[in-house]
Amino acid sequence: MIVRILGEGQLKVDDAASDELNTLDAALERAVNEGDEQAFRPALVALLDRVRALGTPLAADSLEPSDSILPRAEADLDEVRSMLSDEGYIPG
Amino acid sequence: MSVMKRVSLIFKSKANKALDRMEDPRETLDYSYQRQLEMLTQVRRGVADVATSRKRLELQMNTLRQQQNKLDGQAKQALGAGREDLAREALGRKATLQGQISDLETQYHSLQADEEKLTVASQRLQAKVEAFRTQKETIKATYTAAEAQSRIGEAVSGISEEMGDVGMAVQRAQDKTAQMQARAGAIDELMASGALDDVTGTPRDDIQAELDSMRTGPDIELELQRLKGEIGAGNAQAIEGGTPAPDGAARPAAAEQPQAGEGA
Numbered sequence: 001m002i003v004r005i006l007g008e009g010q011l012k013v014d015d016a017a018s019d020e021l022n023t024l025d026a027a028l029e030r031a032v033n034e035g036d037e038q039a040f041r042p043a044l045v046a047l048l049d050r051v052r053a054l055g056t057p058l059a060a061d062s063l064e065p066s067d068s069i070l071p072r073a074e075a076d077l078d079e080v081r082s083m084l085s086d087e088g089y090i091p092g
Numbered sequence: 093m094s095v096m097k098r099v100s101l102i103f104k105s106k107a108n109k110a111l112d113r114m115e116d117p118r119e120t121l122d123y124s125y126q127r128q129l130e131m132l133t134q135v136r137r138g139v140a141d142v143a144t145s146r147k148r149l150e151l152q153m154n155t156l157r158q159q160q161n162k163l164d165g166q167a168k169q170a171l172g173a174g175r176e177d178l179a180r181e182a183l184g185r186k187a188t189l190q191g192q193i194s195d196l197e198t199q200y201h202s203l204q205a206d207e208e209k210l211t212v213a214s215q216r217l218q219a220k221v222e223a224f225r226t227q228k229e230t231i232k233a234t235y236t237a238a239e240a241q242s243r244i245g246e247a248v249s250g251i252s253e254e255m256g257d258v259g260m261a262v263q264r265a266q267d268k269t270a271q272m273q274a275r276a277g278a279i280d281e282l283m284a285s286g287a288l289d290d291v292t293g294t295p296r297d298d299i300q301a302e303l304d305s306m307r308t309g310p311d312i313e314l315e316l317q318r319l320k321g322e323i324g325a326g327n328a329q330a331i332e333g334g335t336p337a338p339d340g341a342a343r344p345a346a347a348e349q350p351q352a353g354e355g356a
Contacts, residue, residue, distance in 0.1 A: 003096065004100075004253065004257065006099075006257050006260065006261075007209060007213070007257065007260075007261050009216060021096070025094060025095050025096050026094065028095050029094045029095050032095065059219075060215065060216045060219035060220065061219040061220055061222065061223035062220070062223070062250070063220060063223055063224060063227065063246065063247045063250035063251055064246070064250050065103075065104065065107070065246065065249040065250045065253050066100055066103075066253060067100065068096035068097060068099075068100050069096065069099040069100040069103055069253070070095070070096055070099065071095070071099065080095070083099055083102070084095065084098050084099065084102075
């Protein structure tokens with residue numbers, strides 16, 4: 001699958017890593033839903049680090065859409081929340 | 093993959109809206125390409141804006157560092173003259189400037205990081221736009237069936253995802269540079285008003301003025317002594333009424349005698 005980390009680019013990650021990434025993603029979602037600032041940052045960093053470690057960057061001229069898109073590393077809780085709310089945060 | 097999936101779904105729905113806008117999918121290709129070129133221009137402008145802000149900060153930091161060096165020199169000069177109070181004042185101002193410099197340094201590094209990221213993003217977008225242009229022509233030339241439609245969809249959503257990503261990065265950078273421009277402008281105003289640099293901004297600031305007066309102080313005393321000596325010698329000559337003594341060494345001694353006599 002192809003994962004994009006916003007602000008960094010796309011990576012190709014083996015589908016076998018899905019379970020592991022899903023677990024990390026679930027922790028991030030929990031932190032976002034509960035508005036848990038303290039859990040949010042480590043959860044985001046852990047997920048991004050794992051994707052970076054497992055993934056291989058896609059060529060710059062690749063035009064493939066991503067299967068998953070992740071917030072940028074510096075994003076704060078509000079930014080991620082507004083991203084998920086689809087209220088015009090992501091330009092069309 | 094909820095967070096990951098949800099964000100990507102939002103991106104996809106935006107891309108699909110762009111695809112649905114056109115009757116003929118081939119028009120979508122041209123429309124998208126047009127937007128890509130616009131975005132590329134926007135990203136390059138963003139990089140240039142960040143670079144301009146970074147350079148402005150650099151200039152301000154240099155100015156403040158020069159002022160710091162000057163204050164340091166003044167402190168040394170003051171200490172050398174035994175004026176610890178003045179030295180203390182100069183060092184105090186130097187410390188205030190250090191706070192400003194540290195603040196600017198933090199902003200500078202943050203802008204530098206933004207500039208690097210945006211430059212990389214701009215190169216990536218450039219490569220994708222180039223690839224899209226090639227694909228666009230190929231798809232157009234072979235456009236016969238629904239198969240082409242899916243290729244168009246893929247190419248358009250792939251690049252519109254990139255544009256969404258880089259668009260957000262440019263927006264953030266522009267917001268940030270706008271904030272920094274405002275802060276840099278405020279520092280410029282402070283400098284111009286003399287609140288920050290009254291120590292060095294004017295040719296003679298207050299610390300320098302006092303140091304100068306201390307330096308000229310003893311000079312004036314010496315000058316006075318010299319003048320007094322000359323006047324004394326002139327009087328002695330007039331009293332003696334004689335021609336200048338051939339032996340130069342004898343004269344000052346002779347001149348001193350009447351002077352001492354007058355004083356007593």
